[in-house]
C-alpha cells in the first residue's frame with residue numbers, strides 16, 4: 381500500500397488560527413449539539429469536531445433544540461441511514477424559522493457522495509455549512525467564512541484523503557477510547573459505498589498510534605478500541621497489524637479491542653496474538669456477509685465459506701473463550717433460497733455471540749446496484765426474520781451457558797431503566813447488568829453471573 385501524505389503541521393496551525401478567529405467573533409454560536417450517525421469512525425470524528433468547537437469557545441448543549449449550532453455527522457451505508465439524516469435536516473428547517481440565528485452544519489459520509497452536496501445545496505438552502513469526509517479538519521476555516529460572510533459554505537473535496545494528526549478532541553468517555561489506526565477502504569465489495577466516500581486505505585504511523593495510546597493510559601483509560609474500515613490491512617497487511625497489537629499490549633492498558641476485520645486479510649500472526657496477548661480481549665467482530673460461495677463471489681469478498689470457517693476454528697483453537705460476532709446481508713441481488721439456506725447453516729456452524737443483520741440496500745454508484753434483483757421485498761423480509769430468530773436462539777444458549785461464571789466487567793453506565801443498577805461489558809463484550817451505583821463507572825469489577833436475558837446477562841458484584 382502506498383503511504384499517504386499527512387496534512388502538514390502548518391495547515392493544522394492555520395486551522396488553530398481560525399479557531400481563535402471564530403472565538404473572537406462577537407455574534408457567534410455559544411453552544412453546539414452534534415448528532416453522530418452510523419459507525420464508530422463517525423463517533424470518533426464527532427469527538428474531533430467537539431474538540432474544535434470547544435476551542436472556538438462553544439460548549440456542548442445536550443438538548444438539540446436549544447443549541448446555537450447543530451451539526452449532523454451523517455452515514456450513507458444503507459438507504460435508511462440516509463433517509464434518517466435527510467428527515468432530520470428537513471425538520472431543522474422548521475426549527476430555524478423560530479430561531480433564525482441557528483447554524484446548521486451537515487458533514488460526513490452522506491455529503492461526500494457524488495453529487496449529493498450540490499443537490500442538498502439546492503434543496504435545502506437553509507443549511508449553513510456542508511463539508512465532506514476528507515476536509516473535516518478544515519471545519520474552523522469554513523465556520524469562520526460562514527460567520528464572516530453570512531452565506532452558506534459548501535466544500536466537499538474529491539481526494540483519497542490524507543492522514544490528519546493533531547486535531548483537538550473532546551472524548552465522549554473518560555475510560556474507554558477510540559483510536560484510529562487507518563482510514564478508508566480498498567476492497568470495493570460490490571454492495572458497499574464506503575470506498576467511494578472514505579477514500580483509499582491509509583494508515584497512521586505506529587508511533588503516532590502508540591503515543592496516543594500512552595497519553596490515554598496516563599489519563600486513566602481502561603480500554604482502547606482501535607478503529608479502521610479494515611484493520612487487517614493496516615500498513616498494507618501481513619503481520620503489520622499484529623505487530624502493532626504486540627507493541628500496544630506492552631503499554632499495560634487493561635483492555636484492547638479493534639474494529640473491523642476483513643476475513644480475507646486476517647493473518648496467522650493475528651491468530652497468534654489472540655493466543656499470546658494478555659490485554660487483547662477475547663472478542664472478534666468478523667463480518668461474513670453471506671454463507672454461499674456464489675454470493676460471496678458476487679459481493680467481491682475474496683474468501684470462501686470454507687476459508688472463513690477455517691479461520692473461526694483456528695481462532696477458537698488459539699483462544700477457546702473467544703466470542704465472535706458478525707455482519708450479514710440478506711437479499712443480495714439474485715440470492716436464491718438455497719443460497720440463503722447456506723447463510724443459515726453457516727450461522728448454525730459458527731454459533732456467533734450475536735450478529736448484525738441487514739437487508740441489502742442498493743447504493744448508487746456501486747456495482748451491485750446494477751445487478752438484477754428479482755427477489756420480492758416480502759421474501760427478503762421473511763428470510764431476515766428467520767435469520768434473526770435463529771441467531772436469537774443461539775445467543776440465548778450461549779448466554780445461558782455463562783450463568784454461574786465469574787466475569788470481569790468494565791462498568792460503563794448506570795441503567796436508565798432500573799434505578800440502582802449499572803451495566804458494563806465482559807471481556808467477550810457481552811453486556812452485564814447488576815446492582816451498583818455511579819461510583820463504579822469506569823472501574824473493572826468482578827461479577828458473578830446469576831441469569832441470562834435475551835442479549836444481556838445479569839449478575840451480582842463479588
Ligand code: 5AD
Pocket residue numbers: 457458571572573667669707708709738739740741742743
Ligand atoms: N446494504 C446492506 N448492508 C450493507 N452493509 C454495507 N453496505 C450495505 C448495503 N449496501 C453492511 C455490511 C457491513 C456493515 C457495516 O453494513 O454488512 O459489514
Ligand code: SF4
Pocket residue numbers: 565566567568569572573574575609610642
Ligand atoms: Fe465496505 Fe467491504 Fe470496505 Fe467493509 S471491506 S468498508 S464492506 S468495501
